[in-house]
Amino acid sequence: MIKHRHVHRRGRRSHMAVSYTDPQVSMDLLRAVLQPSFNDDIMAVFRKYHMFFEKAAHNVKENVGDEVHTDQLIKDACRNVLEHAKVLFPESDVKKPSSEVTIKRSRGSEENCSQRGSPVPKKRKNRMSGAMASDRSLNVSAHVKVKCEAIKKEGPKWEPSRLNESSTFVLGSRANKALGMGGTRGRIYIKHADLFKYAADTKDKQWLAERHHMRATGGKMAYLLIEEDVQDLARGDDYKDCPDVKMDEMKPFSVPLWMVEKMQRAMEAQRDTEL
Incomplete structure (x- = not known):
C-alpha cells in the first residue's frame, strides 16, 4: 500500500517543492x-x-x-x-484532491532542482504589460458577453403551446448524425445554441429504452429535439446542399402526454434566457 505523506524534494527553494500522493x-x-x-x-x-x-x-x-x-x-x-x-453509494460533497495541481507543482520543483548552480532571476512585472493584459481580459469578457446576448431563446419556436401529443421528437445524437455532424458528438448543441433541447430524466429514458427508441444509457445524458426544428435546419442554407446530410437517420417518434408536459415546463424555464 502507498504511504500517504508530504514529499519534500531536495534543492534550492525546496519549501515550494511539496507534492501529495492521491x-x-x-x-x-x-x-x-x-x-x-x-x-x-x-x-x-x-x-x-x-x-x-x-x-x-x-x-x-x-x-x-x-x-x-x-x-x-x-x-x-x-x-x-x-x-x-x-x-x-452516494457521492460525497467533499472535493477530491486535484492530481493536476500536484503534477504541475512537482514539475516546477524539478525544474528548480535541475538548475541549482544557476538560479533563474525573477521576472519583474511590467506595469504597462500588466495594464495591457487587463485591457485584453476586459475586451475578451465584453466580446463573450455580447456574443451571449445575441443568442435569445424567444419567438414561436419557444412557445410551450406548440408541443402536444401529436408532436414528434428525435434523439439529439441522431439529429447530430442526420445533419452530417456525427463525427463530432454534440456539435449540434454548440452550432445551434438557440435550439430547444430537453434533457431526459431517468423515467423518460426508461420509457424510451422500453420502446427501443434508445439504448439503456444509465447515468449518461440524453437530449430530445423537436423534429420540426431539425427539419427546418436541414432546409436551411447550411445543410440543404450538404452531401453528408442523411435525414433518414432521425427516426422520429411521439411521446406520452406526461412527458410533453415536462417538456413544456422545461421550455418555459429556458425561454428568454441567455446562454
Whole structure:
C-alpha cells in the first residue's frame, strides 16, 4: 500500500517543492486487486436472477417480434441494474484532491532542482504589460458577453403551446448524425445554441429504452429535439446542399402526454434566457 505523506524534494527553494500522493490511486489499486473476486460474486447474483430476465426478454420478443434480440435485452437490463445500484453509494460533497495541481507543482520543483548552480532571476512585472493584459481580459469578457446576448431563446419556436401529443421528437445524437455532424458528438448543441433541447430524466429514458427508441444509457445524458426544428435546419442554407446530410437517420417518434408536459415546463424555464 502507498504511504500517504508530504514529499519534500531536495534543492534550492525546496519549501515550494511539496507534492501529495492521491488517495484515489491507493484505493484504485486495491479495487484492481479485488475486481476479479467482485466480478465472480456479481455474476453469481445475476445467475440467481437470470431466469427472470430471460422470461421477460422472451415475452418482449413474442409481443414485439423476431427482430428483438433477447440476449442484448438481458445484457442491457443487467447493465441498467448495475447503474441503478450506484445509489447505494452516494457521492460525497467533499472535493477530491486535484492530481493536476500536484503534477504541475512537482514539475516546477524539478525544474528548480535541475538548475541549482544557476538560479533563474525573477521576472519583474511590467506595469504597462500588466495594464495591457487587463485591457485584453476586459475586451475578451465584453466580446463573450455580447456574443451571449445575441443568442435569445424567444419567438414561436419557444412557445410551450406548440408541443402536444401529436408532436414528434428525435434523439439529439441522431439529429447530430442526420445533419452530417456525427463525427463530432454534440456539435449540434454548440452550432445551434438557440435550439430547444430537453434533457431526459431517468423515467423518460426508461420509457424510451422500453420502446427501443434508445439504448439503456444509465447515468449518461440524453437530449430530445423537436423534429420540426431539425427539419427546418436541414432546409436551411447550411445543410440543404450538404452531401453528408442523411435525414433518414432521425427516426422520429411521439411521446406520452406526461412527458410533453415536462417538456413544456422545461421550455418555459429556458425561454428568454441567455446562454
